[in-house]
Amino acid sequence: MLALRTIKNISKLNNTRILINHCYSTQKDENYTPKMINHKLLGSIPDYVKIVEVGPRDGLQNEKQIVPTSVKVELIKMLVSSGLPVVEATSFVSPKWVPQLGDAKDVMKAIRSFAGIRLPVLTPNLKGFEAAVEAGAKEVAVFAAASESFSKSNINCSIEESLARYRDVTLAARNLSIPVRGYISCVVGCPVEGSVPPSKVAYVAKELVNMGCCEISLGDTIGVGTPGTVIPMLKAVMDVVPLAKLAVHFHDTYGQALSNILVSLQMGIGIVDSSVSGLGGCPYAKGASGNVATEDVVYMLNGIGVKTNVDIGKLVLAGDYISNHLGRSPGSKAAVALSRRLASKL
Numbered sequence: 001m002l003a004l005r006t007i008k009n010i011s012k013l014n015n016t017r018i019l020i021n022h023c024y025s026t027q028k029d030e031n032y033t034p035k036m037i038n039h040k041l042l043g044s045i046p047d048y049v050k051i052v053e054v055g056p057r058d059g060l061q062n063e064k065q066i067v068p069t070s071v072k073v074e075l076i077k078m079l080v081s082s083g084l085p086v087v088e089a090t091s092f093v094s095p096k097w098v099p100q101l102g103d104a105k106d107v108m109k110a111i112r113s114f115a116g117i118r119l120p121v122l123t124p125n126l127k128g129f130e131a132a133v134e135a136g137a138k139e140v141a142v143f144a145a146a147s148e149s150f151s152k153s154n155i156n157c158s159i160e161e162s163l164a165r166y167r168d169v170t171l172a173a174r175n176l177s178i179p180v181r182g183y184i185s186c187v188v189g190c191p192v193e194g195s196v197p198p199s200k201v202a203y204v205a206k207e208l209v210n211m212g213c214c215e216i217s218l219g220d221t222i223g224v225g226t227p228g229t230v231i232p233m234l235k236a237v238m239d240v241v242p243l244a245k246l247a248v249h250f251h252d253t254y255g256q257a258l259s260n261i262l263v264s265l266q267m268g269i270g271i272v273d274s275s276v277s278g279l280g281g282c283p284y285a286k287g288a289s290g291n292v293a294t295e296d297v298v299y300m301l302n303g304i305g306v307k308t309n310v311d312i313g314k315l316v317l318a319g320d321y322i323s324n325h326l327g328r329s330p331g332s333k334a335a336v337a338l339s340r341r342l343a344s345k346l
């Protein structure tokens, strides 16, 4: 495992980029519309990317060994301190289905007073929504799928039944002025059905927007996508949903996540989901690996001059903290390389 002193110095390696990030600290992510810049190598891309950190939820939900609530809370605190604008905190789902997140109420109660940060939680139905609001959640997310088989195995109902449930959730949320994000799983491939038609993804996305979801996160749940399948899917969704509402959510099973993110940026998308240290995987998507690592995303965005406001050194510290707890090496190549590079200079 990496020495604390080593990691604490990583910020210095990225000195120039971090200065740029601090200059950008006035960026507001509410009602965020990407401002495009003409990149001399990559064409038109957003000048700022809003990173939605999903580590404490998507990252941990598949871990067999129960992580203590205090560790989850400390992880969220460290992620918040790195400058991330949104940290998805937990899920108000059935503890029988996802035992790891059975402490959602306690996590939410411990973090709800954190200032200047958005801490959404997943809610699969009205029961979850009501519990989340009672625990202090100010933002929620619903999660549908573009594949019938996955919908059934993940939330025990058909796509249409899930949309009906989410109409109830979005209506209740509107009455309380609570923003709702909509996830779509299996946007390019399903573990049971194989490839998924872009028109199906576009249909579900439009339904979620029509019921009031303010953002649509397009999830390659099993990480099978390449630019060859991601581009047609994004085109179909962009025909029916405003670009500013779209986020991408790539798992890195086949090592394609960064390429897929890059083409998404080139298509104008400015919101990217990722998980610290590459943690993650859906308990109902066998064989799927973790989400793309937040450290790797920030490293790439720093390298192409796209702002995020995130301090990569602090992010590496957070990744090391949770990896230490789980007893494994950090799952971010950038984190490992930055730490080694710094260690060799000490």
Ligand SMILES: CC(C)(COP(=O)([O-])OP(=O)([O-])OC[C@H]1O[C@@H](n2cnc3c(N)ncnc32)[C@H](O)[C@@H]1OP(=O)([O-])[O-])[C@@H](O)C(=O)NCCC(=O)NCCSC(=O)C[C@@](C)(O)CC(=O)[O-]
Pocket (backbone or CB within 6 Å): 058, 061, 091, 092, 093, 094, 095, 097, 098, 122, 124, 125, 127, 128, 129, 143, 154, 155, 156, 183, 184, 185, 186, 219, 220, 221, 249, 281, 282, 283, 284
């Ligand atoms: C949706 C349900 C609840 C349906 O589960 P069900 O068994 O069909 O629900 P039910 O309505 O028949 O209720 C059964 C029991 O669950 C309870 N229950 C019912 N609702 C809740 C709730 N909200 N919170 C707590 N308890 C709940 C309910 O009270 C009852 O309790 P009992 O009477 O047996 O004691 C279940 O299937 C479930 O919880 N699924 C969640 C699965 C999950 O969390 N998957 C991972 C998240 S999605 C994901 O990771 C993909 C994503 C978003 O990251 C994007 C991507 O990568 O693709």
